[in-house]
Amino acid sequence: QVQLEESGGGLVQAGGSLRLSCAASGRTFPMYAMGWFRQAPGKAREFVAAIDWGGDRKNYTDSVKGRFTISRDNAKDTVYLQMNSLKPEDTALYYCAEGRILDPSPALDLYHYWGQGTQVTVSS
Numbered sequence: 856q857v858q859l860e861e862s863g864g865g866l867v868q869a870g871g872s873l874r875l876s877c878a879a880s881g882r883t884f885p886m887y888a889m890g891w892f893r894q895a896p897g898k899a900r901e902f903v904a905a906i907d908w909g910g911d912r913k914n915y916t917d918s919v920k921g922r923f924t925i926s927r928d929n930a931k932d933t934v935y936l937q938m939n940s941l942k943p944e945d946t947a948l949y950y951c952a953e954g955r956i957l958d959p960s961p962a963l964d965l966y967h968y969w970g971q972g973t974q975v976t977v978s979s
Contacts, residue, residue: 877951
């Protein structure tokens with residue numbers, strides 16, 4: 856059973872930065888795509904970024920392009936989300952997820968394992 860644990864969330868002022876981490880355990884081979892998603896109060900969960908196993912292919916939602924960077928360290932079984940130039944609208948609970956897929960897809964229903972989330976709050 857794959858387990859994912861996010862960390863690194865917090866309260867930051869607009870324009871600031873945070874780095875989220877997602878540590879995976881319980882699987883044999885880290886050979887699938889992983890993604891970051893977020894959910895703001897009263898809104899549906901939405902795609903933020905995804906990365907393939909090798910780290911060569913990445914996918915971002917338009918609103919974070921140029922500000923967020925997804926990366927992974929397979930030796931540590933960890934995926935990261937570097938978030939710069941944060942805006943109040945980035946405030947949400949951020950989840951990492953793993954899917955039995957190779958492509959860095961934005962489709963939520965392709966991701967089977969989810970963490971508990973880490974809160975990011977950006978003040979104006």
